[in-house]
Amino acid sequence: MKTAKEKIAYLRGLLEGGNLSGKDSGDRVLWDHLLDILDDLAVAINALSANQDELGEYVEAIDSDLMELEEEVYGDADDDEDWVEVECPECGEPVTFEEGFLYDDDVQVTCPECGGVVHQGENFQDYDELFDYEDEDDEDEE
Numbered sequence: 059m060k061t062a063k064e065k066i067a068y069l070r071g072l073l074e075g076g077n078l079s080g081k082d083s084g085d086r087v088l089w090d091h092l093l094d095i096l097d098d099l100a101v102a103i104n105a106l107s108a109n110q111d112e113l114g115e116y117v118e119a120i121d122s123d124l125m126e127l128e129e130e131v132y133g134d135a136d137d138d139e140d141w142v143e144v145e146c147p148e149c150g151e152p153v154t155f156e157e158g159f160l161y162d163d164d165v166q167v168t169c170p171e172c173g174g175v176v177h178q179g180e181n182f183q184d185y186d187e188l189f190d191y192e193d194e195d196d197e198d199e200e
């Protein structure tokens with residue numbers, strides 16, 4: 059079976075060769091061919107449309123799966139990169155804040171539980187305490 063494109067090319071050849079010029083029989087052949095080609099195109103477009111719907115659903119499913127995978131694979135790494143978790147030196151609650159605050163001299167981070175100072179910028183000269191509190195905790199437990 060010829061493709062629609064081949065049929066069109068054949069029809070164009072007949073027209074350009076003058077084989078369909080004039081007369082009722084010529085018109086009849088022309089319309090037969092044209093409608094035949096339109097049938098083929100309609101069937102082809104229907105099939106394409108159905109395939110596209112199927113493909114769209116499939117891609118959506120893949121996209122959703124991929125998002126879940128990315129969250130699992132990269133989620134933790136991103137958290138480590140952008141967020142810092144510090145134990146509150148006052149009450150021991152874990153306090154999470156943006157890593158950028160560590161390098162901001164004027165920022166003070168306080169514990170949401172007790173209001174204790176979890177982190178202060180270098181200007182407050184308490185910067186070292188942020189890294190010493192763990193030792194203090196260990197001493198308290200022992």
Ligand SMILES: [Zn+2]
Nearest residue numbers: 146149169172
């Ligand atoms: Zn606290």
